[in-house]
Amino acid sequence: MTEGRADAVGIHDDEAARKRLRRRYAAERRFRAYGLGAIGIAMLALVVLLASVTRSGLPAFTQHELTLEIHYDAELLDPDGTRDPEVLGRADYAKPVRAALASLFPAVEGRRERRQLAGLVSKGAVFELRERVLAAPELVGTREPVRVPLSDEADQYLKGKIRTDLPESQRKVSDRQIAWIEDLRGRGLVHQVFNFRFLSSGDSREPELAGIWGAAVGSLLTLLVTLLLSFPVGVAAAVYLEEFAPRNRWTDLIEVNINNLAAVPSIVFGLLGLAVFLNFFGLPRSAPLVGGMVLALMTLPTVIIASRAAILSVPPSIREAALGVGASPLQVVVQHVLPLALPGILTGTIIGMARALGETAPLLMIGMVAFVVDVPDGPLAPATALPVQIFLWADSPEPAFREKTAAAIMVLLAFLIIMNLAAVLLRNRFERRW
Amino acid sequence: MTAVEPTNATKVRVGDLSVFYGEKQALFGVDLDVPANQVTALIGPSGCGKSTFLRCVNRMNDVIDGCRVTGSILLDGVDVNDRTLDVVQLRARVGMVFQKPNPFPKSVWENVAYGPRIHGIASSHAELDRIVISSLDRAGLLKEVQDRLHEPGTSLSGGQQQRLCIARAIAVSPEVILMDEPCSALDPIATATIEGLIDELREKFTIVIVTHNMQQAARVSQRTAFFHLGEIVEEGETGKIFTNPTDQRTQDYITGRFG
Ligand SMILES: Nc1ncnc2c1ncn2[C@@H]1O[C@H](COP(=O)(O)OP(=O)(O)OP(=O)(O)O)[C@@H](O)[C@H]1O
Ligand SMILES: [Mg+2]
Numbered sequence: 275m276t277e278g279r280a281d282a283v284g285i286h287d288d289e290a291a292r293k294r295l296r297r298r299y300a301a302e303r304r305f306r307a308y309g310l311g312a313i314g315i316a317m318l319a320l321v322v323l324l325a326s327v328t329r330s331g332l333p334a335f336t337q338h339e340l341t342l343e344i345h346y347d348a349e350l351l352d353p354d355g356t357r358d359p360e361v362l363g364r365a366d367y368a369k370p371v372r373a374a375l376a377s378l379f380p381a382v383e384g385r386r387e388r389r390q391l392a393g394l395v396s397k398g399a400v401f402e403l404r405e406r407v408l409a410a411p412e413l414v415g416t417r418e419p420v421r422v423p424l425s426d427e428a429d430q431y432l433k434g435k436i437r438t439d440l441p442e443s444q445r446k447v448s449d450r451q452i453a454w455i456e457d458l459r460g461r462g463l464v465h466q467v468f469n470f471r472f473l474s475s476g477d478s479r480e481p482e483l484a485g486i487w488g489a490a491v492g493s494l495l496t497l498l499v500t501l502l503l504s505f506p507v508g509v510a511a512a513v514y515l516e517e518f519a520p521r522n523r524w525t526d527l528i529e530v531n532i533n534n535l536a537a538v539p540s541i542v543f544g545l546l547g548l549a550v551f552l553n554f555f556g557l558p559r560s561a562p563l564v565g566g567m568v569l570a571l572m573t574l575p576t577v578i579i580a581s582r583a584a585i586l587s588v589p590p591s592i593r594e595a596a597l598g599v600g601a602s603p604l605q606v607v608v609q610h611v612l613p614l615a616l617p618g619i620l621t622g623t624i625i626g627m628a629r630a631l632g633e634t635a636p637l638l639m640i641g642m643v644a645f646v647v648d649v650p651d652g653p654l655a656p657a658t659a660l661p662v663q664i665f666l667w668a669d670s671p672e673p674a675f676r677e678k679t680a681a682a683i684m685v686l687l688a689f690l691i692i693m694n695l696a697a698v699l700l701r702n703r704f705e706r707r708w
Numbered sequence: 709m710t711a712v713e714p715t716n717a718t719k720v721r722v723g724d725l726s727v728f729y730g731e732k733q734a735l736f737g738v739d740l741d742v743p744a745n746q747v748t749a750l751i752g753p754s755g756c757g758k759s760t761f762l763r764c765v766n767r768m769n770d771v772i773d774g775c776r777v778t779g780s781i782l783l784d785g786v787d788v789n790d791r792t793l794d795v796v797q798l799r800a801r802v803g804m805v806f807q808k809p810n811p812f813p814k815s816v817w818e819n820v821a822y823g824p825r826i827h828g829i830a831s832s833h834a835e836l837d838r839i840v841i842s843s844l845d846r847a848g849l850l851k852e853v854q855d856r857l858h859e860p861g862t863s864l865s866g867g868q869q870q871r872l873c874i875a876r877a878i879a880v881s882p883e884v885i886l887m888d889e890p891c892s893a894l895d896p897i898a899t900a901t902i903e904g905l906i907d908e909l910r911e912k913f914t915i916v917i918v919t920h921n922m923q924q925a926a927r928v929s930q931r932t933a934f935f936h937l938g939e940i941v942e943e944g945e946t947g948k949i950f951t952n953p954t955d956q957r958t959q960d961y962i963t964g965r966f967g
Contacts, residue, residue, distance in 0.1 A: 521773050591810035595873070597768060598806070599823035599880055600799035610812065 327687070331680030337469040337482060338432045339421040340395060340458060342374040346407060348415040357411045367403040371395060371422065378463075379454065390451055394458075396423040398471075398483040421465070426481040426674035428455055432464065435673065446673075472681065476649045477663065481674030484667070486685050488649045492562055492642070492657030493631060493689070499566020499653060500573055500630050505623055507570075508577030509612075512619075515578075516585040517607050536575035543572045544639030552640060559641035563653040568636045573626035580622020584615035617701045624697035628690055634661040660686045719744040719884060719914040720765060725779035727760050727769065734760045736938045737779065742884075742931075747906060747915045749925035749946065752935030753961065758918045761935070762886045765916070766802040767795050783884070800827050803877035807889040809869035811861035811876070816853050819861040819872055820844060823880035839879055847875035848905050867898025874905065878913070885909065887917040891924065903928050922962055926950050934958045 285291065348355065351365040375391050376382065382391050399422035406420070407413055423429075427446040430436050432455065442449050458464050476488025519525045547568035551557045557564050588611050596606045612619075637643065642658050643666065650657035658666070660682065667679040720742040727735040735757045742748050750758045760769070767788060769775045781788045788798055800823075811819050820840040823829075830836035840857075844850040849871040853864065861872050870890055877885055887906075891899040906915060906928050919925050925932055926946060933943040934955075942949060942958045953959045 591808060592812065594806060595810040595812060597771065598799060598804040599876060600796050601826055602796050605826060614813065
């Protein structure tokens with residue numbers, strides 16, 4: 275061993291070297307701990323969020339119903355015996371409900387008392403009875419037990435959301451009503467059932483009748499319009515800019531502006547939609563078509579930027595290979611570049627879509643904040659969207675809407691999870707396997 | 709073109725070719741005749757414009773922003789930059805093999821079938837299959853890939869990939885094949901295979917090959933052109949260039965004194 279070599283070993287083997295090494299390992303361990311800590315905080319935040327939303331939202335998926343012995347009195351509903359749908363539709367179905375309630379509590383006397391008793395049952399019972407009779411006119415004149423929804427106050431009481439230790443004047447359910455409810459429960463007439471109404475109907479002033487389906491369909495239609503507009507336009511723009519456009523001042527200017535557009539606050543797009551689509555072109559207010567167009571404008575820069583990045587990452591050697599055997603520029607793009615760029619393009623598009631799904635502000639500007647009871651049946655029908663529905667319910671005074679708000683958030687999150695799953699599946703489907 | 713063509717007629721005649729990348733000039737009035745059914749080797753130090761020259765012949769420079777070409781490149785007497793000549797057709801007649809093997813991320817079969825398919829050369833699937841098989845055979849790859857035709861072309865070894873690229877190029881039945889350092893990424897055995905292949909291909913195709921390997925140029929080519937700083941310093945029969953160069957710079961380069 276030469277002198278120099280021994281020295282070299284010494285440098286890397288003495289006390290100072292070992293100390294340096296220890297410090298390096300310590301730094302590495304510290305860094306890992308930071309990383310783990312960061313992930314832990316993020317996971318904790320997520321768990322707390324999901325847990326609190328689920329805890330307050332889950333009750334909205336059940337609803338208490340009361341079994342009433344309904345007498346479809348022919349005298350009352352169809353005095354002439356024509357079974358004419360128009361007559362049946364106009365008839366007063368509140369009376370059979372009140373009669374059925376009265377038969378359960380014959381002792382109840384007086385207007386005020388009877389009103390309180392009727393208040394146990396949802397106003398929706400009347401509509402549901404009408405639907406039943408219209409669907410089956412032969413029911414007129416018969417009796418049958420029917421399950422009708424309880425009012426939101428009674429439902430909240432049964433779910434334990436109303437504090438009975440408060441003085442009567444400070445709560446929505448009176449002592450009498452509580453007694454009746456307990457009586458009905460004792461007779462086995464009250465059932466807690468899965469709340470199909472919440473998943474299948476539109477908005478309502480009555481919390482127990484309000485559903486998320488109208489907003490969900492509104493969101494779906496809106497997103498469909500957004501996708502149909504922003505995906506082809508965005509991909510075409512990206513392909514043109516990356517593959518065909520000459521590099522000059524104009525394309526630089528366009529590029530800068532696309533990046534700027536991506537950073538524009540969403541409400542500005544709402545104002546644009548209001549000014550251009552509604553006021554200038556006279557398109558209908560509150561329509562998913564307009565909402566979709568506004569969100570498409572908002573999503574477009576995201577799609578373009580993601581698509582350009584994906585196209586840029588396709589190795590130039592593939593383009594040269596295709597050009598070299600005589601493919602035309604269009605063939606190169608369609609047969610080689612786009613298939614390889616597709617996973618990236620799809621990921622970008624779905625991220626844009628997920629952002630569009632959660633967007634509220636621009637929809638407020640174009641009137642999608644209206645109170646819409648009907649489930650929209652097309653892109654021109656008045657509609658609202660999931661985040662706007664959440665906003666509307668969160669703003670409502672009835673305490674029953676609080677659980678609906680949380681439940682609507684759960685539905686929105688479910689939508690997002692489904693979209694992200696779809697993104698992962700699509701990616702795996704199109705990912706280059708070699 | 710004409711019915712009777714002497715075997716060693718000029719296939720490509722380049723006259724006064726200059727190429728500019730923006731302000732920078734890469735080729736300065738180059739003249740070169742490429743005879744048919746021979747292998748012409750282009751040698752010269754790095755950055756002297758060999759690739760640039762090659763890419764002019766099938767107009768691959770078209771896609772480079774700011775690249776300008778002047779002068780004439782006659783393929784069978786027709787200028788390749790002529791407006792009447794379609795660039796897609798030109799590239800079907802002048803194939804190219806690149807320095808780095810660049811198979812498509814598709815199956816071996818698809819790689820070779822792609823060219824004939826887009827040019828509509830085969831009228832049926834069976835005919836296309838015949839073309840694929842014979843191209844792979846001529847590229848000396850068939851035996852190795854016979855039972856993995858539907859595996860990805862990118863799963864082959866480097867040398868196999870390069871031969872796949874050659875098969876892809878000859879599947880379109882080009883007249884000229886341009887090769888830009890086709891063996892630079894390969895080991896000596898794969899290189900020997902491809903050199904043997906080039907020698908066979910010469911019968912049917914005109915080949916222009918760029919190489920940094922003097923022995924390779926001497927082995928496979930009949931003619932050699934020595935490029936230096938964007939000009940052709942010397943050009944002639946390979947034997948003469950390597951044994952008795954007239955220019956001092958050629959002499960220095962071949963004997964390894966610079967480059
Ligand atoms: N796309 C381009 N843009 C600008 N300049 C370029 C471009 N391609 C090549 N050049 C320049 O043109 C000159 C010739 O390049 P070329 O690639 O033809 O060299 P080469 O002889 O093939 O070199 P090598 O043996 O290293 O491959 C070089 O100076 C190079 O910098
Ligand atoms: Mg080169």
